[in-house]
Amino acid sequence: MITSQVMAGVDISLLATTYQTPLVIYSEAQLRQNVAALKAALPEAAELVYSLKANPNPAIMRLFAEMGLIIDVASTGELVHALQFGIPPTQILFGGPGKQEEGIRLALTAGILAFNVESKQEMLLLQKWARAVGSHTKVMIRLNPPASSESAILRMGGVASPFGIEAEDLEEVIALCSPELVEYAGLFVYAGSQYLKAEDMAANTRYLLEVINQKVHQHYPPITMLDFGGGFGVPESDEQLPWDGDRLHHELTNLFSEYISPALQTSLQHIFFESGRFLTASAGVFVTTVLDIKVSRGSRFVIVDGGNNNLGVKQPQYRVFEPSIWIAGRKEEPPQEEVVIVGPTCTPLDVVHRGIYLPEVRIGDRLVIDHCGAYLLSFSPLNFCGHPIPAEVLISVAGEPLLIRERGKLTEACGTGFPAFIDI
Numbered sequence: 001m002i003t004s005q006v007m008a009g010v011d012i013s014l015l016a017t018t019y020q021t022p023l024v025i026y027s028e029a030q031l032r033q034n035v036a037a038l039k040a041a042l043p044e045a046a047e048l049v050y051s052l053k054a055n056p057n058p059a060i061m062r063l064f065a066e067m068g069l070i071i072d073v074a075s076t077g078e079l080v081h082a083l084q085f086g087i088p089p090t091q092i093l094f095g096g097p098g099k100q101e102e103g104i105r106l107a108l109t110a111g112i113l114a115f116n117v118e119s120k121q122e123m124l125l126l127q128k129w130a131r132a133v134g135s136h137t138k139v140m141i142r143l144n145p146p147a148s149s150e151s152a153i154l155r156m157g158g159v160a161s162p163f164g165i166e167a168e169d170l171e172e173v174i175a176l177c178s179p180e181l182v183e184y185a186g187l188f189v190y191a192g193s194q195y196l197k198a199e200d201m202a203a204n205t206r207y208l209l210e211v212i213n214q215k216v217h218q219h220y221p222p223i224t225m226l227d228f229g230g231g232f233g234v235p236e237s238d239e240q241l242p243w244d245g246d247r248l249h250h251e252l253t254n255l256f257s258e259y260i261s262p263a264l265q266t267s268l269q270h271i272f273f274e275s276g277r278f279l280t281a282s283a284g285v286f287v288t289t290v291l292d293i294k295v296s297r298g299s300r301f302v303i304v305d306g307g308n309n310n311l312g313v314k315q316p317q318y319r320v321f322e323p324s325i326w327i328a329g330r331k332e333e334p335p336q337e338e339v340v341i342v343g344p345t346c347t348p349l350d351v352v353h354r355g356i357y358l359p360e361v362r363i364g365d366r367l368v369i370d371h372c373g374a375y376l377l378s379f380s381p382l383n384f385c386g387h388p389i390p391a392e393v394l395i396s397v398a399g400e401p402l403l404i405r406e407r408g409k410l411t412e413a414c415g416t417g418f419p420a421f422i423d424i
Contacts, residue, residue: 001220005329008395012287012328013391016366020407021289022306022390026373028397030283031060035067038232038275041245043252048273049093051230052078054276054374055284058085059394059404064279070113072274076103083110093227093272095142095188097162101125108135114225115139116188118164123176128375130181138185140167140227141173163190167211174220184221186268187211190229193277193408196240198248204229205252209259222267230274234281236371237325240388272297277374284373286390287328288352290365291344300339302361305345307350309387311369311380325353328366333359345385377405386413 005012014405016023039048051069056078062085065071071080071087074096081091083106094107095116107115108129117123117139122253130137142164165173177184189208195201205228212223235242260268284422288306295301323342327333335357343350352369361367382389389408393401 005331007285009399010223010395010401012285012368013366015401016289016328018401019391019393019403020096021287021366022304022310023287024284024372024376024390024392025287025390025401026060026280026394026404026406028063028283028394031063031280031373032067032281034283034399035064035069038273038278041248042273043249043256043271045256046252046273048127049230049272049274050279051274051276052082053378055280055376056081056378057392057404059402060089061085061087070272076106079103079107079112084116089113099125101129104129105133108133108137111135111376112120114185116227117141117173118162120165120169120173120176123173123182126182127178136181136183138183139177140186140188140224140225141184142174142188142190143167143168143208143211145189145280159239164188166411167194177221179221180348182281186223186227188227188229190227190274191231193231194233195231196233196235196243196250201231201248201332201378202245202251204231205255206259208339209255212264213259214259214349223264224267225270225272227274228234230276230278232278234277234374273406280373281375282373284371286369286372286376288367288369290361290363290367293361293363300337302339302367303344304310304313304341304342304352304367305344305387307345307352308380309343309345309382309384310390311343311352311372312375312377312381318319322355323355323372324370325358326370327359327361328368330359330365331368336360344387345384350413382408383413383415386410388413 007025008029015025021221035334047070049072050064051072053074061071065087070091072093072095073082079094085380089110089112092112093114093116094112097118099122104125115126115137122340144166174184187208189204191204208228233243288304291305292303336359338355338357339361340354340358341352341356343352387412391403391407392405394404
């Protein structure tokens, strides 16, 4: 729990002084609580998959893996990252468009759990490399559904899309599978992100189950895997209501009871639901220090040391609501002034929050931004203007702050991979 000064029992300002700002702080207790809440909303047979792209910090990835979550990687780099930090290959799914041959070969050699295939070309590459390395793997074919709820903040299905294949092309792609090399295991649908209504999440599940019952399981090899995607939303404003976990559990349980036939129930070994944002967003805060305050043409600008070069989650395609921001140690004080919070980079686009009302802001104040556990540093232009990458700290269940990413060096602030003449 976050109060006016502490997070998970640890003083935010003390952490900011110790590790410098900008700084990202996570609560292990909240991460575990989010996992428990999502599992409770899913049918009993479902397995939870963590989308690594939401937050690839090794400490968080390993925590989820130790809790039994499958790790979903979406690139060769994420695959290498998961393997080098000890995630068992049989606990890894490989999804995402544009898979490189190097990653396909590595995944086949390692023996991952399965691939989510996005296109006919990917299936041909899998066949090629499975034959070359003498390997066998299972695949789920990603469908681009004909429609998806417009309530998703980021739609990934029901539109012209690089993700998945059209339903009318399904037969052709399944026909490319072969039991001895690339075994057809089932289907995958991910229609969108940031759903805040249980009925919208259930609709995605209904669509896939209807496809299976109408077209697939009667004519093709038995289905052993189904991936229903995710899109579980996180409210970032008082205007948004959290989704109803009890209702979602009720709707999904009824759908499974209605659509999963005895034959499918016999063959089905894995039922996956995925999440990145819901599992991590509410467990992290971003702390930044006020460097300067200035008035220009009637507007009061608060300049902080961490802006959109760090706040990837607040990029335009996600920015439907402005972030929740408060002053450490003064959260309960009433607002007194309207300010524009801007970051330190040399662009007018670096606006953290335009027109927010806060207590009187002073130079040196620590501003805290909520819901920053997902799509932050991994989705940020970190090298822009040469600011060091922020440190990351995880507060354990026991209340111990653990440094899980060191603050970047100034000599690496514009990028790494080149010899340095000095070390600062």
